[in-house]
Amino acid sequence: MGFFNKPASGPAGVLAPLSAERITGYLDANGMRYGVDDDGDIGGYWDGHLFFFFRLGEGEELLQIRGRWNRRVEVSELDAMLRLVNDWNADRLWPKLYVRVEEDVLGVYAEHTVDYRHGVTDEQIDLHVTATFSTALAFFERLDEAYPEQAAAAKAAFDQE
Template sequence: MSIDPSSIPNFGGQPEPQPQGPGGPVLPDQDLVKQLLEQMELKYVIDEEGDLAAPWEQFRTYFMFRGEDEHAVFSVRTFYDRPHQIEDKAQLLESVDDWNRRTLWPKVYTHTHDDGTVRLIGEAQMLIGTGVDLNHFVSSTVSWVRAAIEFDKWLVEQLGLEQEADGAEKPQDGEADSGE
Protein backbone atom coordinates (compact mmCIF):
# COMPACT_ATOMS: atom_id res chain seq x y z
CA MET A 1 0.00 0.00 0.00
CA SER A 2 1.17 3.49 -0.69
CA ILE A 3 0.22 6.90 0.64
CA ASP A 4 -0.76 9.51 -1.89
CA PRO A 5 1.27 12.63 -0.90
CA SER A 6 -1.71 14.84 -1.67
CA SER A 7 -3.69 12.99 1.03
CA ILE A 8 -1.44 14.24 3.84
CA PRO A 9 -2.93 17.24 5.63
CA ASN A 10 -0.53 20.16 5.54
CA PHE A 11 1.11 21.40 8.74
CA GLY A 12 0.85 25.06 7.81
CA GLY A 13 -2.77 26.03 7.81
CA GLN A 14 -6.14 24.70 6.80
CA PRO A 15 -6.39 20.96 6.06
CA GLU A 16 -6.45 20.13 2.39
CA PRO A 17 -9.35 18.09 0.93
CA GLN A 18 -8.78 14.36 1.30
CA PRO A 19 -9.02 12.19 -1.82
CA GLN A 20 -10.68 8.78 -1.69
CA GLY A 21 -8.47 5.93 -0.50
CA PRO A 22 -8.20 2.34 -1.68
CA GLY A 23 -11.33 0.21 -1.68
CA GLY A 24 -11.47 -1.37 1.74
CA PRO A 25 -9.70 -1.26 5.08
CA VAL A 26 -5.91 -1.55 5.48
CA LEU A 27 -3.89 -2.97 8.34
CA PRO A 28 -1.37 -0.23 9.16
CA ASP A 29 2.16 -1.25 10.08
CA GLN A 30 5.47 0.37 10.96
CA ASP A 31 6.51 0.64 7.29
CA LEU A 32 3.37 2.66 6.55
CA VAL A 33 4.16 5.02 9.45
CA LYS A 34 7.78 5.39 8.25
CA GLN A 35 6.49 6.33 4.79
CA LEU A 36 4.12 8.87 6.34
CA LEU A 37 6.88 10.41 8.49
CA GLU A 38 9.17 10.65 5.46
CA GLN A 39 6.47 12.40 3.48
CA MET A 40 5.94 14.77 6.42
CA GLU A 41 9.72 15.36 6.34
CA LEU A 42 10.12 14.25 9.95
CA LYS A 43 13.25 12.45 11.12
CA TYR A 44 12.76 9.21 13.00
CA VAL A 45 14.73 6.47 14.75
CA ILE A 46 14.04 2.91 15.83
CA ASP A 47 14.71 2.34 19.54
CA GLU A 48 16.16 -0.77 21.22
CA GLU A 49 12.68 -2.27 21.57
CA GLY A 50 11.94 -1.82 17.86
CA ASP A 51 9.54 1.09 18.31
CA LEU A 52 9.53 3.98 15.85
CA ALA A 53 10.16 7.43 17.38
CA ALA A 54 10.36 11.00 16.11
CA PRO A 55 12.60 13.06 18.45
CA TRP A 56 12.22 16.80 19.04
CA GLU A 57 14.20 19.06 21.39
CA GLN A 58 11.81 18.77 24.36
CA PHE A 59 9.97 15.52 23.63
CA ARG A 60 9.87 12.25 21.71
CA THR A 61 6.85 10.85 19.93
CA TYR A 62 6.57 7.07 19.57
CA PHE A 63 4.45 5.19 17.04
CA MET A 64 3.70 1.77 18.52
CA PHE A 65 1.71 -1.26 17.51
CA ARG A 66 0.45 -3.47 20.34
CA GLY A 67 -1.85 -6.47 20.60
CA GLU A 68 -2.95 -8.99 18.03
CA ASP A 69 -5.85 -9.78 15.73
CA GLU A 70 -9.00 -7.76 16.40
CA HIS A 71 -7.42 -6.33 19.59
CA ALA A 72 -4.48 -4.71 17.77
CA VAL A 73 -3.95 -1.06 18.68
CA PHE A 74 -1.90 1.74 17.11
CA SER A 75 -0.67 4.14 19.78
CA VAL A 76 1.01 7.51 19.35
CA ARG A 77 2.67 8.30 22.68
CA THR A 78 4.68 11.43 23.43
CA PHE A 79 7.17 11.64 26.29
CA TYR A 80 7.77 15.25 27.28
CA ASP A 81 11.34 15.50 28.57
CA ARG A 82 11.02 18.73 30.56
CA PRO A 83 11.34 17.74 34.26
CA HIS A 84 8.98 19.29 36.80
CA GLN A 85 9.45 19.30 40.55
CA ILE A 86 7.16 17.20 42.75
CA GLU A 87 6.13 20.44 44.52
CA ASP A 88 4.70 21.66 41.20
CA LYS A 89 2.61 18.54 40.56
CA ALA A 90 -0.69 20.07 41.75
CA GLN A 91 -0.34 23.00 39.31
CA LEU A 92 0.75 20.60 36.58
CA LEU A 93 -2.30 18.39 37.18
CA GLU A 94 -4.59 21.43 36.99
CA SER A 95 -3.07 22.37 33.64
CA VAL A 96 -3.24 18.81 32.31
CA ASP A 97 -6.88 18.46 33.43
CA ASP A 98 -7.70 21.72 31.65
CA TRP A 99 -6.02 20.45 28.45
CA ASN A 100 -7.80 17.08 28.67
CA ARG A 101 -11.21 18.78 29.10
CA ARG A 102 -10.66 21.11 26.14
CA THR A 103 -9.08 18.76 23.58
CA LEU A 104 -9.58 15.31 22.12
CA TRP A 105 -5.90 14.39 21.98
CA PRO A 106 -3.39 13.76 23.14
CA LYS A 107 -4.77 12.82 26.53
CA VAL A 108 -1.96 13.82 28.88
CA TYR A 109 -1.02 12.39 32.27
CA THR A 110 1.85 12.67 34.74
CA HIS A 111 4.53 10.16 35.66
CA THR A 112 6.55 10.63 38.84
CA HIS A 113 10.04 9.14 38.60
CA ASP A 114 11.96 7.56 41.48
CA ASP A 115 14.09 10.72 41.78
CA GLY A 116 10.97 12.82 42.47
CA THR A 117 10.78 14.55 39.11
CA VAL A 118 7.47 14.66 37.30
CA ARG A 119 7.22 14.31 33.53
CA LEU A 120 4.26 14.37 31.22
CA ILE A 121 3.11 11.76 28.73
CA GLY A 122 0.54 12.31 25.99
CA GLU A 123 -1.26 9.52 24.18
CA ALA A 124 -3.78 8.81 21.45
CA GLN A 125 -4.87 5.35 20.30
CA MET A 126 -6.71 3.73 17.44
CA LEU A 127 -8.08 0.21 17.27
CA ILE A 128 -6.72 -1.24 14.00
CA GLY A 129 -7.24 -4.99 14.34
CA THR A 130 -10.05 -5.24 11.81
CA GLY A 131 -8.46 -2.70 9.48
CA VAL A 132 -9.00 1.03 9.03
CA ASP A 133 -9.56 3.44 6.19
CA LEU A 134 -6.16 4.65 4.93
CA ASN A 135 -7.27 8.30 4.83
CA HIS A 136 -8.56 8.07 8.40
CA PHE A 137 -5.29 6.53 9.57
CA VAL A 138 -3.18 9.18 7.82
CA SER A 139 -5.24 12.16 8.95
CA SER A 140 -5.47 10.87 12.53
CA THR A 141 -1.73 10.23 12.78
CA VAL A 142 -0.88 13.66 11.35
CA SER A 143 -3.40 15.32 13.69
CA TRP A 144 -1.96 13.50 16.69
CA VAL A 145 1.59 14.62 15.84
CA ARG A 146 0.41 18.21 15.41
CA ALA A 147 -1.49 18.05 18.72
CA ALA A 148 1.60 16.71 20.54
CA ILE A 149 3.56 19.72 19.30
CA GLU A 150 0.72 22.09 20.19
CA PHE A 151 0.48 20.68 23.71
CA ASP A 152 4.15 21.46 24.36
CA LYS A 153 3.68 25.04 23.12
CA TRP A 154 0.49 25.40 25.15
CA LEU A 155 2.11 24.12 28.35
CA VAL A 156 5.06 26.50 27.95
CA GLU A 157 2.58 29.37 27.62
CA GLN A 158 0.34 28.20 30.49
CA LEU A 159 3.16 27.69 32.99
CA GLY A 160 5.45 30.45 31.77
CA LEU A 161 8.20 27.98 30.99
CA GLU A 162 11.24 28.89 28.95
CA GLN A 163 11.60 27.18 25.61
CA GLU A 164 14.60 27.08 23.33
CA ALA A 165 14.12 28.79 19.98
CA ASP A 166 12.36 26.42 17.58
CA GLY A 167 12.65 23.65 20.19
CA ALA A 168 9.19 22.23 19.60
CA GLU A 169 9.15 22.92 15.90
CA LYS A 170 11.84 20.71 14.40
CA PRO A 171 12.84 17.10 15.00
CA GLN A 172 16.40 16.65 16.18
CA ASP A 173 19.01 14.07 15.28
CA GLY A 174 19.95 11.48 17.83
CA GLU A 175 18.89 8.37 19.64
CA ALA A 176 15.54 7.97 21.32
CA ASP A 177 14.49 5.74 24.17
CA SER A 178 11.15 4.78 25.62
CA GLY A 179 11.41 7.23 28.53
CA GLU A 180 9.80 4.75 30.93
Template sequence: MSIDPSAIPNFGGQQRPTPQSAPGGSPVVNPDQDLVKQLLDQMELKYLVDDEGDLAAPWENFRVYFMFRGENKELYAVRTFYDRAYPLDDKPRLLEVIDEWNRDTLWPKVYTHTHDDGVVRLIGEAQMVLAGGVNLEHFVSSTASWVQAAIGFDQWLTERLGPAEGKAAEAAEEAQAEAGDQEGEQAGGERTDEG
Protein backbone atom coordinates (compact mmCIF):
# COMPACT_ATOMS: atom_id res chain seq x y z
CA MET A 1 0.00 0.00 0.00
CA SER A 2 1.53 3.31 -0.99
CA ILE A 3 0.07 6.71 -0.27
CA ASP A 4 0.78 9.85 -2.18
CA PRO A 5 0.75 12.58 0.49
CA SER A 6 -0.37 15.16 -2.10
CA ALA A 7 -3.54 13.09 -2.66
CA ILE A 8 -4.68 13.50 0.95
CA PRO A 9 -7.64 15.89 1.16
CA ASN A 10 -7.66 19.20 3.03
CA PHE A 11 -7.09 18.53 6.72
CA GLY A 12 -10.16 20.09 8.26
CA GLY A 13 -10.79 23.70 7.21
CA GLN A 14 -11.05 25.65 10.50
CA GLN A 15 -9.43 22.83 12.48
CA ARG A 16 -6.52 22.68 10.06
CA PRO A 17 -3.18 22.82 11.86
CA THR A 18 -1.27 25.99 11.13
CA PRO A 19 1.62 24.96 8.88
CA GLN A 20 5.00 26.41 9.59
CA SER A 21 8.03 26.24 7.40
CA ALA A 22 10.91 24.03 8.30
CA PRO A 23 14.25 24.44 6.61
CA GLY A 24 13.71 23.70 2.94
CA GLY A 25 10.06 24.83 3.00
CA SER A 26 8.51 21.55 4.23
CA PRO A 27 5.16 22.01 6.03
CA VAL A 28 5.29 21.26 9.75
CA VAL A 29 2.05 20.30 11.53
CA ASN A 30 0.95 19.32 15.02
CA PRO A 31 -0.89 16.06 14.32
CA ASP A 32 -4.02 15.14 16.23
CA GLN A 33 -6.70 12.47 16.12
CA ASP A 34 -8.66 14.31 13.40
CA LEU A 35 -5.62 14.26 11.14
CA VAL A 36 -5.23 10.50 11.69
CA LYS A 37 -8.96 9.97 10.94
CA GLN A 38 -8.55 11.81 7.65
CA LEU A 39 -5.49 9.74 6.82
CA LEU A 40 -7.38 6.51 7.59
CA ASP A 41 -10.24 7.72 5.38
CA GLN A 42 -7.72 8.35 2.60
CA MET A 43 -6.34 4.83 3.12
CA GLU A 44 -9.94 3.53 3.02
CA LEU A 45 -9.62 1.88 6.43
CA LYS A 46 -12.51 1.49 8.85
CA TYR A 47 -11.98 2.86 12.34
CA LEU A 48 -13.76 3.63 15.59
CA VAL A 49 -13.14 5.56 18.79
CA ASP A 50 -13.11 3.28 21.83
CA ASP A 51 -14.50 3.98 25.32
CA GLU A 52 -11.18 5.53 26.39
CA GLY A 53 -11.19 7.95 23.44
CA ASP A 54 -8.47 6.16 21.45
CA LEU A 55 -8.76 5.71 17.70
CA ALA A 56 -8.69 2.06 16.56
CA ALA A 57 -8.74 0.30 13.20
CA PRO A 58 -9.95 -3.31 13.55
CA TRP A 59 -8.81 -6.24 11.43
CA GLU A 60 -9.90 -9.87 11.70
CA ASN A 61 -7.00 -10.98 13.96
CA PHE A 62 -5.83 -7.71 15.51
CA ARG A 63 -6.59 -4.05 16.23
CA VAL A 64 -4.35 -1.08 15.50
CA TYR A 65 -4.63 1.88 17.89
CA PHE A 66 -3.49 5.43 17.10
CA MET A 67 -2.79 7.16 20.40
CA PHE A 68 -1.54 10.54 21.49
CA ARG A 69 0.00 10.60 24.97
CA GLY A 70 1.79 13.06 27.24
CA GLU A 71 0.77 16.33 28.84
CA ASN A 72 0.73 18.09 25.48
CA LYS A 73 0.02 15.01 23.36
CA GLU A 74 3.66 15.10 22.27
CA LEU A 75 4.00 11.31 21.91
CA TYR A 76 2.28 9.52 19.03
CA ALA A 77 2.10 5.73 19.27
CA VAL A 78 0.70 3.21 16.84
CA ARG A 79 0.08 0.10 18.93
CA THR A 80 -1.24 -3.22 17.62
CA PHE A 81 -2.96 -5.76 19.84
CA TYR A 82 -2.89 -9.21 18.28
CA ASP A 83 -5.81 -11.48 19.21
CA ARG A 84 -3.92 -14.75 19.04
CA ALA A 85 -3.75 -16.24 22.57
CA TYR A 86 -0.98 -18.53 23.79
CA PRO A 87 -0.63 -20.57 26.96
CA LEU A 88 2.12 -19.49 29.35
CA ASP A 89 4.13 -22.62 28.46
CA ASP A 90 4.56 -21.26 24.90
CA LYS A 91 6.16 -17.99 26.06
CA PRO A 92 9.83 -19.11 25.64
CA ARG A 93 9.13 -20.10 22.01
CA LEU A 94 7.24 -16.84 21.40
CA LEU A 95 10.17 -14.84 22.75
CA GLU A 96 12.51 -16.60 20.31
CA VAL A 97 10.19 -15.82 17.39
CA ILE A 98 9.65 -12.16 18.27
CA ASP A 99 13.37 -11.69 18.97
CA GLU A 100 13.95 -12.77 15.37
CA TRP A 101 11.35 -10.25 14.15
CA ASN A 102 12.78 -7.44 16.30
CA ARG A 103 16.33 -8.11 15.05
CA ASP A 104 15.33 -8.21 11.38
CA THR A 105 12.82 -5.34 11.16
CA LEU A 106 12.55 -1.72 12.25
CA TRP A 107 8.90 -1.73 13.25
CA PRO A 108 6.68 -2.57 14.87
CA LYS A 109 8.72 -3.68 17.83
CA VAL A 110 6.80 -6.62 19.28
CA TYR A 111 6.63 -7.80 22.87
CA THR A 112 4.59 -10.24 24.97
CA HIS A 113 1.95 -9.38 27.54
CA THR A 114 0.93 -12.03 30.06
CA HIS A 115 -2.57 -11.52 31.44
CA ASP A 116 -3.54 -12.42 35.01
CA ASP A 117 -5.26 -15.56 33.71
CA GLY A 118 -1.96 -16.83 32.21
CA VAL A 119 -2.84 -16.12 28.58
CA VAL A 120 0.01 -14.57 26.59
CA ARG A 121 -0.68 -12.15 23.73
CA LEU A 122 1.56 -10.09 21.46
CA ILE A 123 1.64 -6.32 21.12
CA GLY A 124 3.41 -4.35 18.40
CA GLU A 125 4.37 -0.70 18.75
CA ALA A 126 5.98 2.19 16.92
CA GLN A 127 6.34 5.72 18.33
CA MET A 128 7.11 9.24 17.21
CA VAL A 129 7.88 12.31 19.32
CA LEU A 130 5.82 15.29 18.09
CA ALA A 131 7.18 18.10 20.29
CA GLY A 132 7.53 21.16 18.08
CA GLY A 133 5.55 19.59 15.23
CA VAL A 134 6.48 17.18 12.49
CA ASN A 135 6.80 17.27 8.72
CA LEU A 136 3.42 16.29 7.27
CA GLU A 137 4.86 13.93 4.66
CA HIS A 138 6.97 12.19 7.32
CA PHE A 139 3.94 11.75 9.60
CA VAL A 140 1.77 10.37 6.77
CA SER A 141 4.39 7.99 5.41
CA SER A 142 5.36 6.77 8.91
CA THR A 143 1.75 6.08 9.89
CA ALA A 144 1.04 4.25 6.62
CA SER A 145 4.26 2.24 6.93
CA TRP A 146 3.49 1.30 10.54
CA VAL A 147 0.01 0.06 9.60
CA GLN A 148 1.47 -1.94 6.72
CA ALA A 149 4.11 -3.39 9.05
CA ALA A 150 1.45 -4.40 11.61
CA ILE A 151 -0.34 -6.33 8.85
CA GLY A 152 2.98 -7.77 7.70
CA PHE A 153 3.82 -9.02 11.19
CA ASP A 154 0.50 -10.87 11.43
CA GLN A 155 1.22 -12.56 8.07
CA TRP A 156 4.82 -13.32 9.08
CA LEU A 157 3.69 -14.80 12.39
CA THR A 158 1.18 -17.05 10.62
CA GLU A 159 3.96 -18.28 8.33
CA ARG A 160 6.25 -18.94 11.32
CA LEU A 161 3.74 -20.50 13.74
CA GLY A 162 0.84 -21.61 11.54
CA PRO A 163 -2.78 -20.46 11.58
CA ALA A 164 -4.21 -19.13 14.82
CA GLU A 165 -7.35 -21.31 14.71
CA GLY A 166 -7.55 -23.86 17.44
CA LYS A 167 -4.50 -22.74 19.42
CA ALA A 168 -6.02 -19.42 20.48
CA ALA A 169 -9.38 -20.95 21.32
CA GLU A 170 -7.71 -23.80 23.22
CA ALA A 171 -5.51 -21.42 25.26
CA ALA A 172 -8.48 -19.17 26.08
CA GLU A 173 -10.65 -22.13 27.12
CA GLU A 174 -7.89 -23.53 29.35
CA ALA A 175 -7.32 -20.13 30.98
CA GLN A 176 -11.06 -19.67 31.59
CA ALA A 177 -11.34 -23.16 33.06
CA GLU A 178 -8.38 -22.54 35.37
CA ALA A 179 -9.77 -19.16 36.43
CA GLY A 180 -13.13 -20.80 37.15
CA ASP A 181 -11.42 -23.52 39.22
CA GLN A 182 -9.49 -20.92 41.22
CA GLU A 183 -12.63 -18.84 41.85
CA GLY A 184 -14.46 -21.93 43.06
CA GLU A 185 -11.61 -22.85 45.41
CA GLN A 186 -11.36 -19.29 46.75
CA ALA A 187 -15.09 -19.18 47.41
CA GLY A 188 -14.84 -22.45 49.32
CA GLY A 189 -17.23 -24.20 46.95
CA GLU A 190 -16.73 -27.08 44.58
CA ARG A 191 -17.04 -26.75 40.85
CA THR A 192 -19.64 -29.01 39.36
CA ASP A 193 -20.30 -29.55 35.69
CA GLU A 194 -23.92 -30.26 34.98
CA GLY A 195 -24.69 -31.54 31.71
Protein backbone atom coordinates (compact mmCIF):
# COMPACT_ATOMS: atom_id res chain seq x y z
CA MET A 1 0.00 0.00 0.00
CA GLY A 2 0.96 3.63 0.04
CA PHE A 3 1.49 6.49 2.46
CA PHE A 4 -1.08 5.01 4.83
CA ASN A 5 -1.43 1.32 5.48
CA LYS A 6 -5.01 0.18 5.68
CA PRO A 7 -7.86 0.26 3.15
CA ALA A 8 -11.28 1.27 4.51
CA SER A 9 -12.84 -2.14 3.90
CA GLY A 10 -14.10 -4.42 1.18
CA PRO A 11 -12.55 -6.97 -1.15
CA ALA A 12 -9.43 -5.92 -3.04
CA GLY A 13 -10.04 -4.59 -6.53
CA VAL A 14 -13.82 -4.18 -6.23
CA LEU A 15 -15.25 -1.04 -7.83
CA ALA A 16 -17.83 0.66 -5.64
CA PRO A 17 -19.33 4.17 -5.77
CA LEU A 18 -17.39 7.00 -4.19
CA SER A 19 -19.07 8.17 -0.99
CA ALA A 20 -18.36 10.19 2.10
CA GLU A 21 -18.51 6.95 4.08
CA ARG A 22 -15.76 5.40 1.93
CA ILE A 23 -13.54 8.43 2.50
CA THR A 24 -14.16 8.61 6.25
CA GLY A 25 -13.80 4.84 6.48
CA TYR A 26 -10.39 5.12 4.89
CA LEU A 27 -9.39 7.93 7.25
CA ASP A 28 -10.71 6.01 10.26
CA ALA A 29 -8.88 2.83 9.22
CA ASN A 30 -5.65 4.82 9.12
CA GLY A 31 -6.22 6.53 12.47
CA MET A 32 -6.46 9.97 10.90
CA ARG A 33 -8.26 12.85 12.63
CA TYR A 34 -10.76 14.85 10.57
CA GLY A 35 -14.02 16.74 10.77
CA VAL A 36 -17.06 17.22 8.57
CA ASP A 37 -18.38 20.72 7.92
CA ASP A 38 -22.00 21.84 7.42
CA ASP A 39 -21.72 21.15 3.66
CA GLY A 40 -20.60 17.58 4.29
CA ASP A 41 -17.02 18.31 3.24
CA ILE A 42 -14.40 16.26 5.05
CA GLY A 43 -11.27 18.05 6.23
CA GLY A 44 -8.41 18.01 8.64
CA TYR A 45 -4.87 19.13 9.32
CA TRP A 46 -1.90 17.10 8.14
CA ASP A 47 1.56 18.39 9.07
CA GLY A 48 -0.14 21.66 10.03
CA HIS A 49 -1.78 22.21 6.63
CA LEU A 50 -5.54 22.11 6.03
CA PHE A 51 -6.72 19.48 3.54
CA PHE A 52 -10.27 18.94 2.31
CA PHE A 53 -11.85 15.99 0.53
CA PHE A 54 -14.51 17.28 -1.86
CA ARG A 55 -16.95 15.16 -3.84
CA LEU A 56 -17.82 17.06 -6.99
CA GLY A 57 -19.86 16.49 -10.14
CA GLU A 58 -23.54 15.74 -10.72
CA GLY A 59 -23.28 12.40 -8.96
CA GLU A 60 -20.44 13.42 -6.63
CA GLU A 61 -18.25 11.02 -8.60
CA LEU A 62 -15.18 13.28 -8.65
CA LEU A 63 -12.84 13.17 -5.67
CA GLN A 64 -10.82 16.31 -5.19
CA ILE A 65 -8.29 16.56 -2.39
CA ARG A 66 -7.22 20.15 -1.80
CA GLY A 67 -4.55 21.28 0.61
CA ARG A 68 -3.61 24.81 1.62
CA TRP A 69 -0.11 25.80 2.72
CA ASN A 70 -0.68 27.24 6.18
CA ARG A 71 1.66 30.20 6.09
CA ARG A 72 1.22 33.99 5.85
CA VAL A 73 3.17 35.42 2.93
CA GLU A 74 2.66 39.02 1.83
CA VAL A 75 1.18 39.83 -1.58
CA SER A 76 4.46 41.57 -2.47
CA GLU A 77 5.93 38.04 -2.85
CA LEU A 78 3.48 37.10 -5.63
CA ASP A 79 6.04 37.04 -8.47
CA ALA A 80 8.54 34.96 -6.49
CA MET A 81 5.79 32.59 -5.35
CA LEU A 82 4.50 32.16 -8.91
CA ARG A 83 8.00 31.23 -10.06
CA LEU A 84 8.28 28.58 -7.32
CA VAL A 85 4.86 27.14 -8.17
CA ASN A 86 5.46 27.17 -11.92
CA ASP A 87 8.89 25.53 -11.57
CA TRP A 88 7.37 22.76 -9.46
CA ASN A 89 4.41 22.27 -11.83
CA ALA A 90 6.73 22.07 -14.86
CA ASP A 91 8.39 18.90 -13.50
CA ARG A 92 5.40 17.07 -11.99
CA LEU A 93 2.01 15.75 -13.09
CA TRP A 94 0.18 16.30 -9.83
CA PRO A 95 -1.07 17.77 -7.71
CA LYS A 96 -2.03 20.95 -9.49
CA LEU A 97 -0.52 23.86 -7.56
CA TYR A 98 -1.72 27.44 -7.68
CA VAL A 99 -1.52 30.78 -5.90
CA ARG A 100 -4.39 33.12 -5.01
CA VAL A 101 -4.31 36.62 -3.64
CA GLU A 102 -6.50 36.48 -0.52
CA GLU A 103 -6.93 39.96 0.92
CA ASP A 104 -3.45 40.88 2.17
CA VAL A 105 -1.73 37.45 1.87
CA LEU A 106 -1.06 34.74 -0.67
CA GLY A 107 -2.96 31.47 -0.54
CA VAL A 108 -1.01 28.54 -1.99
CA TYR A 109 -2.96 25.40 -2.83
CA ALA A 110 -2.33 21.83 -3.96
CA GLU A 111 -5.21 20.03 -5.63
CA HIS A 112 -5.64 16.58 -7.17
CA THR A 113 -8.94 15.56 -8.78
CA VAL A 114 -9.88 12.14 -10.20
CA ASP A 115 -13.11 11.05 -11.90
CA TYR A 116 -14.51 7.89 -10.31
CA ARG A 117 -17.83 7.77 -12.21
CA HIS A 118 -17.35 4.03 -12.84
CA GLY A 119 -16.52 3.35 -9.21
CA VAL A 120 -13.34 3.22 -7.18
CA THR A 121 -11.44 0.51 -5.33
CA ASP A 122 -10.06 0.92 -1.84
CA GLU A 123 -6.60 0.66 -3.37
CA GLN A 124 -7.37 3.60 -5.69
CA ILE A 125 -8.52 5.70 -2.74
CA ASP A 126 -5.27 4.85 -0.98
CA LEU A 127 -3.26 5.78 -4.07
CA HIS A 128 -5.18 9.05 -4.51
CA VAL A 129 -4.64 10.10 -0.89
CA THR A 130 -1.03 8.90 -0.88
CA ALA A 131 -0.08 10.69 -4.11
CA THR A 132 -1.79 13.91 -3.12
CA PHE A 133 -0.48 14.09 0.44
CA SER A 134 3.08 13.04 -0.33
CA THR A 135 3.55 15.43 -3.25
CA ALA A 136 1.60 18.33 -1.72
CA LEU A 137 3.47 18.05 1.57
CA ALA A 138 6.80 17.82 -0.28
CA PHE A 139 5.97 21.07 -2.06
CA PHE A 140 4.84 22.71 1.18
CA GLU A 141 8.21 21.70 2.69
CA ARG A 142 9.94 23.34 -0.29
CA LEU A 143 7.97 26.52 0.39
CA ASP A 144 8.94 26.34 4.07
CA GLU A 145 12.59 26.30 2.97
CA ALA A 146 11.99 29.38 0.81
CA TYR A 147 10.07 31.18 3.60
CA PRO A 148 11.61 29.96 6.88
CA GLU A 149 10.38 32.87 9.03
CA GLN A 150 6.77 32.39 7.94
CA ALA A 151 7.07 28.64 8.45
CA ALA A 152 8.44 29.05 11.97
CA ALA A 153 5.68 31.53 12.90
CA ALA A 154 2.94 29.26 11.54
CA LYS A 155 4.33 26.18 13.27
CA ALA A 156 4.55 28.03 16.59
CA ALA A 157 0.96 29.25 16.27
CA PHE A 158 -0.31 25.80 15.24
CA ASP A 159 1.50 24.11 18.14
CA GLN A 160 -0.21 26.47 20.61
CA GLU A 161 -3.71 25.47 19.45
